[in-house]
Amino acid sequence: MNQDFDFIRNWIAPNTRVLDLGCGDGTLLLSLQQQHNILGYGLEVDPEAINQCIANGVNVIEQDLNQGLTNFADGSFDTVVMTQALQAMRFPHLVLDEMLRIGRECIITFPNFGYWRTRAYLNFYGRMPVTKQLAYQWYDTPNIHFFTYADFETLCVERNINILHRQCIAEHFPSTKLKSLWPNLFTQTAVYHLSR
Amino acid sequence: MLPDHPSDTSIGIVTPQSLHIEQPLKLACGVVLETHDLVYETYGELNSAKSNGILLCHALSGDHHAAGFYQGDSRPGWWEHYVGPGKPIDTDKFFVVSVNNIGSCFGSTGPTSINPDTGKPWGSDFPSLRARDWVESQKLLMEHLGIECWAAVVGGSLGGMQAMRWSLEHPDKLLNAVVIASSMKLTAQNIAFNEIARRAIKSDPDFCDGRYLEHNKAPLKGLALARMIGHVTYLSDELMGQKFGRQLRIGDLIDRNTDPIEFQVESYLNYQGDKFSDSFDANSYILITKMLDYFDLSREYNSDPVAAFAHAKCNFLVLSFSSDWRFAPERSREITDALMSAGKSVSYVEIESDKGHDAFLLPNERYEKALGGYLSRVANRLGAPAGDGQ
Numbered sequence: 001m002n003q004d005f006d007f008i009r010n011w012i013a014p015n016t017r018v019l020d021l022g023c024g025d026g027t028l029l030l031s032l033q034q035q036h037n038i039l040g041y042g043l044e045v046d047p048e049a050i051n052q053c054i055a056n057g058v059n060v061i062e063q064d065l066n067q068g069l070t071n072f073a074d075g076s077f078d079t080v081v082m083t084q085a086l087q088a089m090r091f092p093h094l095v096l097d098e099m100l101r102i103g104r105e106c107i108i109t110f111p112n113f114g115y116w117r118t119r120a121y122l123n124f125y126g127r128m129p130v131t132k133q134l135a136y137q138w139y140d141t142p143n144i145h146f147f148t149y150a151d152f153e154t155l156c157v158e159r160n161i162n163i164l165h166r167q168c169i170a171e172h173f174p175s176t177k178l179k180s181l182w183p184n185l186f187t188q189t190a191v192y193h194l195s196r
Numbered sequence: 197m198l199p200d201h202p203s204d205t206s207i208g209i210v211t212p213q214s215l216h217i218e219q220p221l222k223l224a225c226g227v228v229l230e231t232h233d234l235v236y237e238t239y240g241e242l243n244s245a246k247s248n249g250i251l252l253c254h255a256l257s258g259d260h261h262a263a264g265f266y267q268g269d270s271r272p273g274w275w276e277h278y279v280g281p282g283k284p285i286d287t288d289k290f291f292v293v294s295v296n297n298i299g300s301c302f303g304s305t306g307p308t309s310i311n312p313d314t315g316k317p318w319g320s321d322f323p324s325l326r327a328r329d330w331v332e333s334q335k336l337l338m339e340h341l342g343i344e345c346w347a348a349v350v351g352g353s354l355g356g357m358q359a360m361r362w363s364l365e366h367p368d369k370l371l372n373a374v375v376i377a378s379s380m381k382l383t384a385q386n387i388a389f390n391e392i393a394r395r396a397i398k399s400d401p402d403f404c405d406g407r408y409l410e411h412n413k414a415p416l417k418g419l420a421l422a423r424m425i426g427h428v429t430y431l432s433d434e435l436m437g438q439k440f441g442r443q444l445r446i447g448d449l450i451d452r453n454t455d456p457i458e459f460q461v462e463s464y465l466n467y468q469g470d471k472f473s474d475s476f477d478a479n480s481y482i483l484i485t486k487m488l489d490y491f492d493l494s495r496e497y498n499s500d501p502v503a504a505f506a507h508a509k510c511n512f513l514v515l516s517f518s519s520d521w522r523f524a525p526e527r528s529r530e531i532t533d534a535l536m537s538a539g540k541s542v543s544y545v546e547i548e549s550d551k552g553h554d555a556f557l558l559p560n561e562r563y564e565k566a567l568g569g570y571l572s573r574v575a576n577r578l579g580a581p582a583g584d585g586q
Contacts, residue, residue: 017539041536047562054513054543054569061532061544071533 004083004109005031007167007191011107012036016078019102021065021095022085025049026058033058066090072102083109084189087143093155096194100161106194112168114148114184116175133188149184152192165193206272207239207280207287210264214303217336221298227323230312234337235303236260236295239279240287242341247578249343250285250571251334251370252294253351253358256426256484257476260296260303263287277559284568289575290347295337297330299483307479308409320406320479325487327354327361334358335366345369347574352376352556353523354484357491360531363508364493372574373508374567376515377556379527380493380501380534386522389429390485393422397478406479419478420469427468432519432552436461501534511541513570515563517555518548543570 005028012018014036020029023042026049032038043063044050053060063071066089080103082095087110089095099106111133112118121129128138136143147155149168156163168179168187179186214235221229237260242249252262252275263279265272273294279285285292296304299322307322338346349359349370356378363373382390397403400418404411428436440461447457494504512535516528525546535542545566549555555563 039539039541041542047565050543050545051565051569054545054566055573057573059541059543061536061542062546063529063544071529073537076537 002027002083003169004167004189004191007165007193008032008081008083008107008109009035011105011165011193012038012079014038017076019043019072019077019080021069021080021082021099022088023049023053023058023060024083026053026056026060028081028083029053029058030056065095069095069098069102074101075104077103079103079105079107081107083107084111086110087145087147089145092145092147093159096155096159096161100194100196104195105164106192108152108190108192108194110147110152110190111143112149112184112187112190113146114150115170115188116185119185149187149190152190156192156194160196162195163192164195167191205280205282206276207264209267210237210239210261210273211266212237212260212303215337215340217333217340219336221329221333221336223323223329224326225324229298229305229323232298232305232333233303233309234295234298234305234333236293236337237262237264237273238294238341239263239292240290242291242343243578245578246343247345247347248290248575249338249341249346250290250292251338251346251349251362252279252285252292253330253334253349253355254294254297254300255351255353255355256488257423257472257481258296258355259300260294262294263292274557277557278564278567284564284571285350286568286571286575289578290571291343293337293341293343295334298333299325299330299480299487301477301480306477307406307483308477317409318479319409320482322479322483324490325483327357327487327491328365330358331361331365334362335369338369345371347578348372348374348571350374350376351378353378353553354488354491357488357493360493363510363512364504367507367509370510372511372513372570374513374515374570375528375531376567377517377520377523377528377553378514378531379523380531381491381495382489383527387489389425389522390489393425393485394482396421396425397482400478403478406482408478414473415478416470416473419473419476419481420466422478422481423472423476424465424469427465427472429522430553432521432550434519434550435552438550440464501530502537505534505538505540508535508538508540512543513567514542514544515556515566516544516546517551517553517563518546519550520553520555522553 018038018040020042029040041059080099086092118129168183169189170179175186261273262275263273296302299306307318311318349362351359356375359373397418400415402413403415443460445458445460445463494501497504516525532544547562
């Protein structure tokens, strides 16, 4: 189970409305339904993922996030979640604005491109990093906006986004120990809980 | 010609049944049908808990013969691809009920039936119908079959409208509504196409103000024309291009050719029109196209779809097809958005297809998986497989 999901579950109150943007096979929503009795909807475009959501009994709506979210009213959800997808959006900052318009709160997780291994890959090989987490070549990757923990912090300040919680995830020593000292260097996955 | 071997994925030979309902049916227009007949088919077995019933709701020109074959007939029912053993609407798991609705012309009470007050066919005097009238009539059949709650009500186009109406009128009588290529109300363009079709029928001299049966006539040309118009709108430009292009059936477009010329598409449309007018009743066509026009899911809920769906208790699956321009994906998204705002469980899948509105009847892998996957979960949650004798 993804470690970021554990943080997300802690930040979502029972019996609330949750919108998951890019919900994949619905794993997160299913666990939230089972543990927190939330009313959840996931947006997804991948046909296979949509089928899995349906099979799992997760409400899934086929909708392309890049086409906008204008069909969702202001404040119509308690929490809007986006896991590991912001870097694949055409206009991440606008998506973030939309999430904060639709939800009272937002949860974002993203791969930190400032992670030391990623930096080392680029530094030593001189080529765009291909990692377990970002397992694509530069030309076929859906991830078109790479950004770091520090970049995201700056964006939140610039756009007056209130950071309720932040969590840094790292899988291996020494990152697990060092991430709180130098989060931009030792965080693999960043998890943010935001509000306006 | 019989099919060589009833395929093991077909329900096989089926026989329609008929039910004479003595209970008066008060229609939305105020008229009371003292009695009425319903012709229907069932596929699969009702389980002992009577919990595995699925109601199929047909569209404008549909009938009760959704699946299987009649003895001696090689043509299967209109939804053969989706209804049968192991198919998305799995007759090994569900007891599927397919009914010809009142106002139609395949044996259930409609304009070709005898009006008991006059002793003559109803013709154009048949009372105006609303989708809710079909729902109420279907509910009488449901009671006759001893089913208290449908596992699902499923329909495409006008059938989807019935499924939605079921969810509002009898929220405790269905667990799931599957709404395919449908809409909460028709657009002006849609009503316009229906009016052109009606005008075509009424312009036929044999229409006789709708009393053609009394004169032993039928407005075949008008009905064929109506169907040709409808048929074009149910296909996509792309599909017609692929299927016919500019191919000629007769003649040649070379210079100085004075011989007749006929495009394949002309021949096809004329054939479809004539085939349809031989099997369908013109008054039924007028009646049911009006029923489509009048449908407005949320009219009595201050035209607020969210307030309307607040009454529903079932889960929803909404499906649309990318090239469908008569019941466009936007209409299905409106349904989905309203359901989400009303806090209902809903999944929505927009299926890539070049087959226009007719796609809901045709083979499509994604469609099969979405519908089959959804209903398979419905079946698993019933707990009791069909005919388990518990």
